[in-house]
Amino acid sequence: MGLGAYLVLAALVFAIGLFGVLTRRNAVGILLGIELMLNAVNINLVAFARFSGDPAGVVFALFTIAVTVAEVAVGLAIVIVIFRVRRTVEADHLDLLRG
Amino acid sequence: MTLETVAFWALAAVLVAASLAVVLTPNLFHAVLWLAAALVATGGVFLLLRAPFLFGVQLLLYAGGVVTIVVFAIMLTERLVGESLRQTSRHLVNGAIVAAAVFVGVVGFLVQAPPSVSPPDAPADLTAVLGQALVGPWAVVLELLGVLLVTALLGAIYFARTED
Numbered sequence: 615m616g617l618g619a620y621l622v623l624a625a626l627v628f629a630i631g632l633f634g635v636l637t638r639r640n641a642v643g644i645l646l647g648i649e650l651m652l653n654a655v656n657i658n659l660v661a662f663a664r665f666s667g668d669p670a671g672v673v674f675a676l677f678t679i680a681v682t683v684a685e686v687a688v689g690l691a692i693v694i695v696i697f698r699v700r701r702t703v704e705a706d707h708l709d710l711l712r713g
Numbered sequence: 714m715t716l717e718t719v720a721f722w723a724l725a726a727v728l729v730a731a732s733l734a735v736v737l738t739p740n741l742f743h744a745v746l747w748l749a750a751a752l753v754a755t756g757g758v759f760l761l762l763r764a765p766f767l768f769g770v771q772l773l774l775y776a777g778g779v780v781t782i783v784v785f786a787i788m789l790t791e792r793l794v795g796e797s798l799r800q801t802s803r804h805l806v807n808g809a810i811v812a813a814a815v816f817v818g819v820v821g822f823l824v825q826a827p828p829s830v831s832p833p834d835a836p837a838d839l840t841a842v843l844g845q846a847l848v849g850p851w852a853v854v855l856e857l858l859g860v861l862l863v864t865a866l867l868g869a870i871y872f873a874r875t876e877d
Contacts, residue, residue: 623725625819630729642783642790645750647867650750667832669842672766676847683774684861691807692872693790695872
């Protein structure tokens with residue numbers, strides 16, 4: 615398969631993840647959409663690394679995965695705290711900082 | 714069709730179907746399980762791209778770690794609510810339009826300048842190359858990543874602790 619096929623696949627998964635982020639009301643659901651988007655980026659990085667012969671892309675994908683894990687841990691901790699305080703994780707109800 | 718082509722299309726179909734299920738299924742718990750399927754399919758794509766080490770990392774960190782954390786978070790909040798988390802979506806049409814526009818935009822770039830690179834010979838052992846790169850040119854970044862992970866761990870503990 616050519617590089618283009620992998621890039622189109624990654625773009626499709628990215629778009630689906632973006633759709634999830636935009637339409638989900640639940641904060642955990644939004645986090646799942648972000649996961650999909652970051653995952654699509656990893657496919658791009660590894661595909662470019664494979665087709666250019668430079669292992670730097672794989673290194674970057676490794677770093678992205680580690681950063682994503684940190685992001686999920688902190689994000690879910692925040693969700694749990696919000697739930698304790700506000701009794702909801704619906705993104706529409708969390709407008710405390712709205713001016 | 715070569716075996717690689719068949720494997721790519723099969724993995725692509727599973728990945729896209731699982732991703733759609735993640736954003737469309739009303740039950741949040743099922744969405745997490747579909748996310749696990751999508752992440753494993755992505756690991757398969759990494760295998761196709763001759764990066765077996767990333768496949769292992771993907772399974773251990775993503776499909777193992779992230780999914781477990783999310784399931785725990787759902788169970789905690791569900792238990793506090795006392796009812797299963799049904800989730801509805803809003804602005805479905807607007808979201809679909811924006812997502813489709815992003816997809817068409819990216820594919821438009823690819824059509825304008827189609828990447829016609831044929832893959833060079835993969836190194837015999839990418840894992841060894843990766844290990845040397847991590848402690849060679851990328852050593853500082855690797856250390857920073859360790860600091861970031863410790864910070865995230867402390868931050869998560871700080872946020873999630875009880876007041877007493």
